[in-house]
Amino acid sequence: MKIAIGADHAGFEYKPQVVKLIEELGHEVIDFGTHSLDSTDYPSYAFLVGNAVSKHQADLGVLICGTGIGMSIAANKVKGIRAAAIQNQIAAKATREHNDANVLCVGSRTNPLEEVLEFVRIFLDTPYSNGVRHTKRVHMITEYEEE
Numbered sequence: 001m002k003i004a005i006g007a008d009h010a011g012f013e014y015k016p017q018v019v020k021l022i023e024e025l026g027h028e029v030i031d032f033g034t035h036s037l038d039s040t041d042y043p044s045y046a047f048l049v050g051n052a053v054s055k056h057q058a059d060l061g062v063l064i065c066g067t068g069i070g071m072s073i074a075a076n077k078v079k080g081i082r083a084a085a086i087q088n089q090i091a092a093k094a095t096r097e098h099n100d101a102n103v104l105c106v107g108s109r110t111n112p113l114e115e116v117l118e119f120v121r122i123f124l125d126t127p128y129s130n131g132v133r134h135t136k137r138v139h140m141i142t143e144y145e146e147e
Helices: 015-024 042-054 069-075 089-097 113-125 132-146
Strands: 002-007 028-031 060-065 083-085 103-107
Touching (some): 002 015, 002 042, 015 028, 015 060, 015 113, 042 060, 042 069, 042 103, 060 069, 069 103, 089 113, 103 113
Parallel strands (some): 002 060, 060 103
16 A cells, blocks of 8 residues: 655654554555654645545555644545544554544654554554445545535
């Protein structure tokens, strides 16, 4: 799979290790930055990653900021994106399995690196369940977005 990744300055220090993990799992990485600790605006990276996933240039996305929340709010403004800010393993699995999320948002200030790496691994390893009730709900979201 192709995985788009982006981080603001708060997520910059986690990004190299996340990229390394994604590549070790056998995926290709498209890195949208940031490439330094200089203060930057998280929506820019959320939009870049969201658009790459929405336009099928990437299969899934990973965004890293201080909490994952701002990134998820911004990424969810991109049509076709279901971004989830997660802070535990249960959510990392459920967001793929039940919600068919296509962008994972994590925080460097809310979780240590080891946990974030595990969330990324779970997210990338968990397929969507295609369960009837879950598919119905994902379709409801998509239909609303199309209105």
